[in-house]
Amino acid sequence: MSNAQLEIQVIASLVAIACAIPGTFLVLRKMAMISDAISHSILPGIVIGFFITQDLNSPLLILLAAITGIITVVLVEYIQKTGLVKEDTAIGLVFPVLFSIGVIMIAKNANDVHLDVDAVLLGELAFTPFDRLIISGADVGPKSMWIIGSILIITIGLLIAFFKELKVSTFDAGLSASLGFSPAVIHYGLMTVSSVTTVGAFDAVGAILVVALIIAPAATAYLLTNNLKRMLLYAICFGVFSAISGYWLAHVLDASISGSITTMLGLLFFMVYLFAPNKGVIAVMYREKQQRTEVSLLTFLLHLKNHTEESERHVNHLNEHINWQKVRSKTVLDLALKNNMIQFDKNIVSLTEKGDEFTSKAIDYIITNKDAQIEHMKDDFFLFRG
Amino acid sequence: MEQKIAVKVDDLTVAYNYKPVLWDIDLEIPEGVLMAIVGPNGAGKSTLIKSILGILKPIAGSVSIYDKPYDKQRSLVAYVPQKGSVDWDFPTTALDVVMMGTYGSLGWIKRPGQKEKKAALEALEKVGMLPFKNRQISQLSGGQQQRIFLARALVQNASIYFMDEPFQGVDATTEIAIINILKELRKAGKTVIVVHHDLQTVPEYFDWVTFLNVKKIATGPVKDIFNDDNLTKTYGINYKVSIQE
């Protein structure tokens, strides 16, 4: 592994961490799409900054572009407030227009601006090691590394300083206001950090990968945990893992590094989406099926308890009256029998003592604790597994 | 007096995201009653009528309208959803919304014509909204919006009306206007079922009531069962509900 290769991986990892932190909060605040808007609409800011500084890595350019990002947020919120269009339409209107303005500014000044729209959108990580920061004659490493490193340090500093405020305002804006810190300050603070990070990262990885690095690791982590600190940690790990494995994927395929990193993020998300222990699709579908059976069993038991008349308790009633298909009623009957909840007497079903007691408890529990999922009951009542 | 049963609900169980919302509901609603469904927040009142109407899929149970499955009797049933369930900024007029009531009988593709328009205008007249027929719906007050919804259901010319909180967020005049129309419907032999949250007005407005809190607590004539005992059972402090029968 050459020095340049190592540097690319370090830069990619730094970008991944810098994106994962604001990304976690954006995903939790249901504002993921605003990062997409920011990443596009910073283009005019970058172009203007480039006219002035003639240097893509100048801090002034980053500042100007970040301001465009914040203008986007303000503009979107202003349009939303007028009530002329619905919430998300405002986002969808603002960023393509700003992006188009940027594209046209580049096109009209093609001779003066050595900026390529493709490069803005896609970035080129492979070139980052060649633009080096020279301080009094000494080569201290690629410029991008220093820029994204500084942004990361500021982000981490802000995260540690305002962790409590961020947490409270994310989960309960009302409480946050009553505790004395304004949700608006936190909101715009977060938007500023997101904008700065996006701008700092775009040159290395491009606008679209920034969006992927902001949203995907946080969303993947959110499928695994509800704990904010853990979510941050997981998101950072996923980001770094995809950055490094994506680099090697690109190396093997001889393809775009940012495209490969995004693809790794996608694969990672897909795996977690399918297999996450509690919130993955497979787990959810399995649980839904199980819960369906359990709810059905309880319904059935409850029905037996409610009705003393024999006609309501005849075996056939399950099919006719409760309106279940044959298969399901059989599963439910078997399950109840296996757990000694019911007994048969010439096709008339009745509850056993155990079944009766269980049903009373279950009803009590459900009605006093409507919000608790049935699942919790399993611990209290030795529950059945089919 | 032998009364026909308009709506019969059998062993209806509904779970929202697999949390139980309604448990083993048996309910018989006689023809020609004006019935309130009451119960605390989250008791499943809206869920009950949405499941009867097939908007939500129950886990178990069946619904019949005049002894036939609901699917075959849709034309006998009209629904007034909660006012807050739609976007009132939608680009359409009051008359247009009321016309939607005729879409069911028209079926697929066929367009409403003069006959439908006339029916819609009559319904608007009945709820006192004729002068506002061309008004954009966002320009209407909450009470007026509710009346438009009521008119839309009236156009369906159904036998059974289901209404979800029709008195929520409406002015006093509208409330009186609506209840008068409901009483008129009952006089015409229709059955009206209303999700209601104002206990004070139950005896004045309704003749039939169902107490609901996840399970059915009681159902019957207001004068017989609207009493402290059932109210405590439904709204009681610890929500402990004894099993009926």
Next chain:
Amino acid sequence: MDITEYIKLVFTDYTLRTITMGTAILGAVTGMLGSFAVLRKQSLLGDAISHAALPGIAIAFLITGTKDTNVLLLGALISGLLGTFWIRGIISKTHLKSDTALGLILSLFFGFGMLLLTFIQKQPNANQAGLDKYLFGQAATLVESDVWLMAIVTGICLFVLLLFWKEFKILLFDADYTKTLGFNTNFIDVLITSFIVLAIVLGLQTVGVVLMSAMLLAPAAAARQWTDSLGIMVFLAAVFGAFSGVFGTAISATQNNLSTGPVIVIVAGVFVLVSFVFSPSRGLLFKQIRFIKNRRDLQLHNTLAFMFRIAETHENISHPHAIKILNNFQGFTKGTLQKLVRKNYVKLDGSMWSLTEEGFKIASNLYNQQSDNNE
């Protein structure tokens, strides 16, 4: 090039005519279907779908090896639909919210598409150039058969739209109610979504994946400001979309170095801006004017009510009072006083004022109303 020359050129020059026709038709169909996307609060879905279409283009090329537009767009259509259904899967099966699902699919599919495109570019056969036109679109590459395809799809769209107009309208307004009337809401829903995906895919060649969503939203958002009827809104959106296409093409054709896509988007953006500001019923300008007028009226009323309270204390309501005492009252200005005099509610006599009969009557009504409202 001046305008007449340009117009002449549109009719004579094959390429320019094709591009103009193409962008006009595209604008019309996206505007039409965009109205539905906007009203269904699915504005950003278009953005996600257009990005999600990219890997489909690349895979279609990898499999078939042709650059035939129809084949590539078929790939885009499949991949766009796949993205749409995955978004729905994420929203319904996990606790991730719709914005996260949209952002995820958008960026992940796009990144994967870029991986494939760069991979294709490094392949030895030289036939691969030009796939990246789908990023920003290149209206200049439109040929007559492309325009025919657009016209046919638009025709089908229009036909289905007219056929199921009633069903679309009621589903957009009140889905639950539609269900109770016995309509199969899933079918209508899938129909609308499929056509939206189709329109987006059609536009990729011209406008590109990055800017496609604006073509969907901008004409619809502009049209919504001018009308309160769904039919007129859809029609206006189609007109605005078509004009954005025509004007955008004209501007980019007469200038050097301007790609068509971004110019069309900016023209559409101007339509939105003008509509937001100048629409008579909803526009910001008239809203502001109404707001100022209302505030003035309120000031006038308040002043009159204040005068009424003073005049009330005297038996003779026309008893004169000093103007000075009004100065303590907030909202009182010389202007409001002048206006009251002009309306003949108040008489002035030197530094004294008094209410007229008429003024007293109006004021007592207002005063009662005010105290009613306070209760």
